[in-house]
Amino acid sequence: MDKNGFFGNWGGAYIPEVLHQTFQELTAEYTRCRNDPDFWQEYLHLMSTYSCRPTPLTYAENLSAHFGGAKIYIKREDLNHTGAHKANNVMGQGLLVKRMGKKRVIAETGAGQHGMATATMAAKFGLECTIYMGEEDVLRQRPNVFWMEKMGATVVPVKDGSRTLKDAINEAFRDWVTNVDDTHYVFGTACGPAPFPEMVAWFQSIIGIEAADQILNYHGKMPKKIYACVGGGSNAMGIFKRFLEEPDVELIGVEAGGHGAESGAHAIRLSNPDAMPGVAQGYKTMFLQNSDGQMKPTHSVAAGLDYVGVSPILSDLWEKKQVRFESATDDEVMESLDITMKLEGIIPALESAHAFAGAFREAGQLANEDAIIINQSGRGDKDIFTIAHAFDDPSWKQFIIDRGKEYLQQ
Amino acid sequence: MILEQQLRKQLDTKDILLITHIVLGYPSFDVNREVIQQMVTNGVDCIEMQIPFSEPMADGPVILKANQDSLAAGTTVEECFVFAEEMTQRYDIPFLFMTYYNIIFAYGEEAFFKRSAKNRIKGLIIPDLPPEMAESFLEFAKTYQISPILIYTPTSTDQRMKELAGYGNGFIYCAARRGVTGKKSELGQDFDSYLARCRSATDLPLAVGFGIQNKEDIDVLKGKADMAVIGSRTITLVDTEGTEMVGSFIAGLR
Numbered sequence: 001m002d003k004n005g006f007f008g009n010w011g012g013a014y015i016p017e018v019l020h021q022t023f024q025e026l027t028a029e030y031t032r033c034r035n036d037p038d039f040w041q042e043y044l045h046l047m048s049t050y051s052c053r054p055t056p057l058t059y060a061e062n063l064s065a066h067f068g069g070a071k072i073y074i075k076r077e078d079l080n081h082t083g084a085h086k087a088n089n090v091m092g093q094g095l096l097v098k099r100m101g102k103k104r105v106i107a108e109t110g111a112g113q114h115g116m117a118t119a120t121m122a123a124k125f126g127l128e129c130t131i132y133m134g135e136e137d138v139l140r141q142r143p144n145v146f147w148m149e150k151m152g153a154t155v156v157p158v159k160d161g162s163r164t165l166k167d168a169i170n171e172a173f174r175d176w177v178t179n180v181d182d183t184h185y186v187f188g189t190a191c192g193p194a195p196f197p198e199m200v201a202w203f204q205s206i207i208g209i210e211a212a213d214q215i216l217n218y219h220g221k222m223p224k225k226i227y228a229c230v231g232g233g234s235n236a237m238g239i240f241k242r243f244l245e246e247p248d249v250e251l252i253g254v255e256a257g258g259h260g261a262e263s264g265a266h267a268i269r270l271s272n273p274d275a276m277p278g279v280a281q282g283y284k285t286m287f288l289q290n291s292d293g294q295m296k297p298t299h300s301v302a303a304g305l306d307y308v309g310v311s312p313i314l315s316d317l318w319e320k321k322q323v324r325f326e327s328a329t330d331d332e333v334m335e336s337l338d339i340t341m342k343l344e345g346i347i348p349a350l351e352s353a354h355a356f357a358g359a360f361r362e363a364g365q366l367a368n369e370d371a372i373i374i375n376q377s378g379r380g381d382k383d384i385f386t387i388a389h390a391f392d393d394p395s396w397k398q399f400i401i402d403r404g405k406e407y408l409q410q
Numbered sequence: 411m412i413l414e415q416q417l418r419k420q421l422d423t424k425d426i427l428l429i430t431h432i433v434l435g436y437p438s439f440d441v442n443r444e445v446i447q448q449m450v451t452n453g454v455d456c457i458e459m460q461i462p463f464s465e466p467m468a469d470g471p472v473i474l475k476a477n478q479d480s481l482a483a484g485t486t487v488e489e490c491f492v493f494a495e496e497m498t499q500r501y502d503i504p505f506l507f508m509t510y511y512n513i514i515f516a517y518g519e520e521a522f523f524k525r526s527a528k529n530r531i532k533g534l535i536i537p538d539l540p541p542e543m544a545e546s547f548l549e550f551a552k553t554y555q556i557s558p559i560l561i562y563t564p565t566s567t568d569q570r571m572k573e574l575a576g577y578g579n580g581f582i583y584c585a586a587r588r589g590v591t592g593k594k595s596e597l598g599q600d601f602d603s604y605l606a607r608c609r610s611a612t613d614l615p616l617a618v619g620f621g622i623q624n625k626e627d628i629d630v631l632k633g634k635a636d637m638a639v640i641g642s643r644t645i646t647l648v649d650t651e652g653t654e655m656v657g658s659f660i661a662g663l664r
């Protein structure tokens with residue numbers, strides 16, 4: 001990152017003047033933490049005692065045999081506390097908030113995992129907490145809304161715009177400019193104005209640092225390829241960062257193909273010519289927008305990938321061809337999810353299942369002595385309604401109908 | 411340059427200038443046209459025309475909705491330019507564009523300045539473009555003689571205000587409080603000392619905006635600020651009471 005917050009042509013800090021001073025303070029505190037080895041030790045201790053770090057690297061023997069190529073390893077971010085990689089970033093920012101002495105945290109959330117993690121951190125650190133969530137996402141990620149509220153957070157459904165992640169981000173910014181003195185905005189992904197992209201990627205880099213040790217331990221050498229799903233880009237940057245130092249490891253980001261690249265109903269920003277450079281939500285990146293610069297609606301079955309922009313760090317790595325980008329459609333994702341559950345007894349989040357779909361397409365092309373790693377960014381429990389609906393599961397439907405009747409009679 | 415001179419000339423005869431805000435294409439360009447006509451006839455001194463953007467991060471509910479409705483009705487940047495040209499031809503007062511940076515970025519910075527200059531736009535207010543991100547933007551502003559209007563807020567330090575004054579031109583927009591557009595501002599003692607800090611940081615005229623709603627607010631500003639910005643209030647007025655009310659509302663402000 002250069003002094004203005006850019007990674008090559010991307011990034012920056014396009015912030016309203018009212019936040020200038022807060023960003024000065026945040027950047028100063030972040031820089032102090034990065035230069036303080038004790039901070040990282042404190043962070044590791046917190047993550048190994050409150051969350052489940054190091055998370056395992058699981059050898060997926062049955063999937064490997066099924067596709068008949070590379071050995072497939074799965075990095076299990078689903079086993080973090082709150083069920084996704086989001087906790088890595090949130091607990092790190094939580095330590096920062098304590099140092100800065102702020103009393104209140106706010107966050108946007110798409111899948112609800114980042115909101116969950118933030119609500120958890122706020123409960124543990126004794127902070128007030130408000131979560132902004134697009135109305136559409138409130139409906140499709142209802143279990144997470146319930147838990148956030150139970151942990152004492154206020155969940156505000158955002159009814160503007162496309163009623164998804166980008167609108168939740170706008171609304172969180174509106175809160176922040178109003179309550180800047182005592183509030184920290186816990187940005188949930190490697191996007192937004194500097195220093196957020198770099199800071200979030202730093203906290204998430206723990207994924208790749210662990211995975212590199214683990215794969216050397218189990219497999220004796222570096223993997224050939226690593227797959228991660230890309231919403232804003234935090235789990236992808238988290239696992240990629242350490243492996244950017246390894247020239248022979250190919251890094252693949254899998255975006256949300258929605259109903260297909262040609263359908264217009266997707267969130268493919270880098271692996272398809274639909275997106276254009278733009279500046280919104282505080283940073284410059286490739287956005288899905290029209291020629292006037294108005295953001296377009298996006299679609300994905302996975303709320304956490306249903307977003308118009310992407311990490312400026314990934315746009316830079318894309319431009320420099322250090323990361324390859326692919327996409328997976330909603331249908332491919334459901335198939336990958338199904339087979340992973342049946343063969344491995346593992347339930348990936350719909351977001352993570354995009355990385356599985358990308359890997360499954362290519363695993364067979366590699367040799368047996370090669371390994372690949374899939375980053376399982378989260379667990380699928382939160383998606384039970386969406387997945388049950390997509391599988392049109394009769395016994396689940398009957399259960400919902402019966403429960404509905406029971407509540408109606410009360 | 412041009413904008414500041416024009417404002418100073420108006421200030422020779424008036425104790426405070428009125429700036430109003432409209433969202434282009436909301437509820438329609440026809441209504442914009444009528445509203446502007448009433449505003450100018452009743453003594454508004456400068457009008458900021460907002461080119462709608464899909465992500466208006468610094469705007470509160472009223473202007474946010476106006477942006478969304480305008481875009482939903484199909485408003486394009488091209489239509490905004492055409493309308494702006496019509497207004498600057500018809501009326502003598504200075505017109506400004508307010509919008510978000512992506513609109514300019516997508517149009518092409520230089521092309522946007524060129525077109526704005528051709529349409530006799532006098533200044534640009536871009537709330538998500540701090541000077542650190544605006545190197546080429548500020549160059550084009552000089553070349554095309556369009557004032558970049560910078561923003562002070564109560565969180566700006568004295569040093570930051572001085573820094574901003576060095577980049578700004580035309581006037582400085584002083585946000586009366588933290589937050590987004592729309593909600594009423596308290597113009598009490600804290601506000602006075604904030605405004606005094608603004609005054610000592612720059613020689614440019616000072617406009618006060620965010621939550622200025624009525625004659626009482628404007629009376630408080632007289633002698634302390636050079637201009638008062640009425641934003642969401644007239645949009646709500648048109649929404650609830652119709653276009654005809656704008657004239658008498660403006661006339662009653664000063």
Ligand SMILES: Cc1ncc(COP(=O)(O)O)c(C=O)c1O
Pocket residue numbers: 084085086110111112113114188189190229230231232233234235236303304305349351352377378379
């Ligand atoms: C489980 C899971 N994976 C992935 C994502 C996408 O975010 P990112 O690209 O920042 O990892 C989310 C976001 O909500 C998520 O909950």
